[in-house]
């Protein structure tokens with residue numbers, strides 16, 4: 001049988017490898033000059049003032065919630081169609097979570113549903129402190145509409161842009177925080193740019209940047225401008241908050257910095273693959289990803305939806321047929337609140353009907369920049385056969 005084609009995978013060049021080796025031969029494996037250089041590269045590429053690099057997007061989401069003051073008694077709302085980390089971050093802070101259903105075309109948090117839910121919460125005095133819209137598959141949420149709804153009620157916004165580095169919204173790069181307080185990127189190997197493990201929180205607010213900088217490293221500072229006591233000597237540092245060790249190493253940052261030079265190449269390649277799929281599936285009984293006119297997706301994922309009636313077989317059967325043909329299909333995501341841990345918190349099926357309908361039909365198919373034309377043809381042929389029965 002032909003080799004397995006994964007749904008996503010990293011692209012590593014000799015230049016990436018050399019950049020990592022340079023750090024291994026240098027004085028600093030961590031807390032050296034490469035982390036700030038990587039932060040600067042990401043910040044300038046997406047047009048944000050500050051980038052705080054950490055060891056995962058999960059950590060970035062956590063310190064972002066902390067910086068916005070999320071704590072016990074607060075509530076945080078996110079999308080049900082996301083990786084569990086988007087809502088776990090709020091739980092780490094002792095807050096409650098809730099979910100806003102998705103738009104049935106984009107699969108992103110629906111601004112209309114958000115506005116209605118916020119109005120109801122305002123009437124009951126149960127407004128969330130923060131909302132975390134997620135740019136699923138790399139397509140930006142309709143951030144202007146989300147921002148309008150949230151800011152009417154003084155609700156802060158963290159964009160989970162884990163899928164979306166290199167994408168844009170209303171002609172501007174995702175991550176510039178024009179419609180949010182903080183935006184978070186992930187550098188896990190299946191994402192668009194990788195550091196192995198890693199993440200970054202972007203913000204234009206220097207106070208939030210300073211707080212996240214403290215929270216990623218034990219809440220400890222040596223910065224003379226921040227010290228609360230008189231500096232007794234060069235050994236001195238102060239722990240001012242309860243922080244964590246969420247730092248990114250220079251080894252990881254070197255890989256990320258090297259990868260950033262190919263960001264536009266990655267995005268171009270992903271867009272080309274998406275348009276080949278779009279054309280190939282035009283005559284298949286599958287729904288291709290609808291694109292919001294204001295969003296230019298980074299195409300982390302390409303998700304098709306299969307109508308069981310039309311295809312004449314079950315979602316599960318199509319999924320199994322593809323896996324058996326060596327096509328690494330996947331499903332992003334199980335609605336978070338259906339996870340056992342969340343059911344234990346009291347969530348029940350039926351909460352977000354669009355997200356559940358999506359879950360019963362969606363299939364993520366292979367999408368990565370090093371995918372060859374041959375591999376893509378194999379994917380298309382296998383899908384053609386699977387949905388034709």
Ligand SMILES: *Cc1c(COP(=O)(O)O)cnc(C)c1O
Nearest residue numbers: 056057058083085162186188198
């Ligand atoms: C991957 C991902 C995360 C978590 O990223 P890590 O870097 O693995 O912690 C969070 N949210 C979304 C939407 C993701 O896809």
